[in-house]
Amino acid sequence: MTFRFLALSSVLVLLCPAASSLAAERPPRIVVDPGHGGDQGGATSPTGLLEKEVSLQIARRVREHLEKDLAAQVLMTRDEDQSLPLPERVSFANKQRPDLFLSIHCNAMPTKRTRARVQGIETYFLSASASNDTARAAADRENAEAPTAREARGDSTLAFILQDLARTEAHQDSSRLAYAVHQKLIAATGGSNRGVLQAPFYVLNGVEAPAILIEVGYISHPEEGGRLGRAEYQEQLATAISEGVRAFLAEVRRRDAPKSPAVAAPATP
Ligand SMILES: [Zn+2]
Numbered sequence: 001m002t003f004r005f006l007a008l009s010s011v012l013v014l015l016c017p018a019a020s021s022l023a024a025e026r027p028p029r030i031v032v033d034p035g036h037g038g039d040q041g042g043a044t045s046p047t048g049l050l051e052k053e054v055s056l057q058i059a060r061r062v063r064e065h066l067e068k069d070l071a072a073q074v075l076m077t078r079d080e081d082q083s084l085p086l087p088e089r090v091s092f093a094n095k096q097r098p099d100l101f102l103s104i105h106c107n108a109m110p111t112k113r114t115r116a117r118v119q120g121i122e123t124y125f126l127s128a129s130a131s132n133d134t135a136r137a138a139a140d141r142e143n144a145e146a147p148t149a150r151e152a153r154g155d156s157t158l159a160f161i162l163q164d165l166a167r168t169e170a171h172q173d174s175s176r177l178a179y180a181v182h183q184k185l186i187a188a189t190g191g192s193n194r195g196v197l198q199a200p201f202y203v204l205n206g207v208e209a210p211a212i213l214i215e216v217g218y219i220s221h222p223e224e225g226g227r228l229g230r231a232e233y234q235e236q237l238a239t240a241i242s243e244g245v246r247a248f249l250a251e252v253r254r255r256d257a258p259k260s261p262a263v264a265a266p267a268t269p
């Protein structure tokens with residue numbers, strides 16, 4: 001019985017080398033991806049603040065917190081105002097073999113009426129089809145820079161790549177990561193909770209690690225757009241993201257920690 005249990009444990013550990021290395025408590029390696037850059041400004045606030053600037057400022061603060069609070073090794077897809085195609089962000093991330101990937105963006109509404117009204121935080125993980133119209137619009141906007149934007153927008157085109165996604169451990173962990181980070185963001189900022197959503201984001205597709213895209217707020221909203229540019233609010237967001245990552249890593253480590261037979265034995269009748 002004990003031997004069987006040990007044998008099974010060994011097989012599980014062998015099958016999950018990434019998980020077992022995480023459980024060993026080495027410093028987590030995290031890729032942080034500030035949206036847009038260079039000639040791609042992203043969305044704009046009513047006062048002319050650009051998403052590419054805000055996303056980089058927040059990403060740098062996230063890096064600082066992850067390094068300080070979690071002793072993480074953080075790699076940025078960009079650390080200056082440069083154009084960086086979406087496929088290069090994905091291939092950079094995969095070369096680092098990270099434990100997780102965070103893409104940071106600001107949201108925007110298209111019309112004067114909705115710009116004045118809609119604000120709040122959305123956290124995304126990848127799926128072939130969007131959760132709702134909001135999620136579809138966000139993915140369309142963020143995918144606009146993709147080399148084949150038309151294809152990236154079509155659910156049916158992405159579907160074949162994503163067919164068995166739901167079965168992969170990384171995808172389930174992306175969902176866990178999204179909920180962990182989102183919960184901390186809402187609690188820390190008191191921002192309007194627009195939920196954890198799913199959509200076919202180009203930059204999340206193909207990342208071989210738990211990966212999320214955080215729309216930290218609507219830069220198009222008169223008040224939230226202003227807040228997003230302020231250092232104090234950016235610090236709140238960055239601290240919350242770091243705490244969310246910490247909660248996620250703790251959950252994964254607990255789950256993946258090898259169970260000792262001594263602990264398992266009393267449960268057997
Ligand atoms: Zn964006």
